[in-house]
Amino acid sequence: MNWKLLFQLSLFGLVMAFGTISLIPYKFEPIFWIVVFSLCSWFIAKTCSANYFQYGFLLSLFNCVWITVVHVIYYSSYASHHQEVVQMFQSGPLHNHPRIQMLIFGPFFGVLSGLIQGLFAFIASKIVKKSIIVQ
Numbered sequence: 001m002n003w004k005l006l007f008q009l010s011l012f013g014l015v016m017a018f019g020t021i022s023l024i025p026y027k028f029e030p031i032f033w034i035v036v037f038s039l040c041s042w043f044i045a046k047t048c049s050a051n052y053f054q055y056g057f058l059l060s061l062f063n064c065v066w067i068t069v070v071h072v073i074y075y076s077s078y079a080s081h082h083q084e085v086v087q088m089f090q091s092g093p094l095h096n097h098p099r100i101q102m103l104i105f106g107p108f109f110g111v112l113s114g115l116i117q118g119l120f121a122f123i124a125s126k127i128v129k130k131s132i133i134v135q
Contacts (some may be wrong), residue, residue: 005047006059009040013063017070022081037117042123049124056121057114071106072099091124 016024016036024032044055071078075098 001051001058002048002055005043006055006062009043009059010062010066012036012040013059014070015064016063017067018090020067020082021070021074021078023063026082026084033113038124040117041120042128045124045128051120051123052121056118059121060114060117061107061110063113065108068102068106068110072102075099075102 013036016032019032020029040059041056044052044059048055079098
């Protein structure tokens, strides 16, 4: 497992975490994520020799940590720019504790996006020509 690659690619998730606080509107966020998933999948397919799905899945779990931590820390700013998300949290069982809801639901979104990122990486591995880097 190339942990250095996973960490480096997860920095895209860190950039997205800060970008989604106030710069990227909620309705356009999926477009940005598709670009990030595609770019990361290309790097995984180009660099790795096997376990493409696993790399993609683990990458999304790393991203999940970045995103959850940043959104919890900067919740006030995030909430002021994402009223749709705030409304979803208000219907939840912990509606008075949105940060706790983020900590609980963040890993679920991480697993879901991990399945998607893993699939992207697997498909990219079938398309992209390899250039394996020896460490």
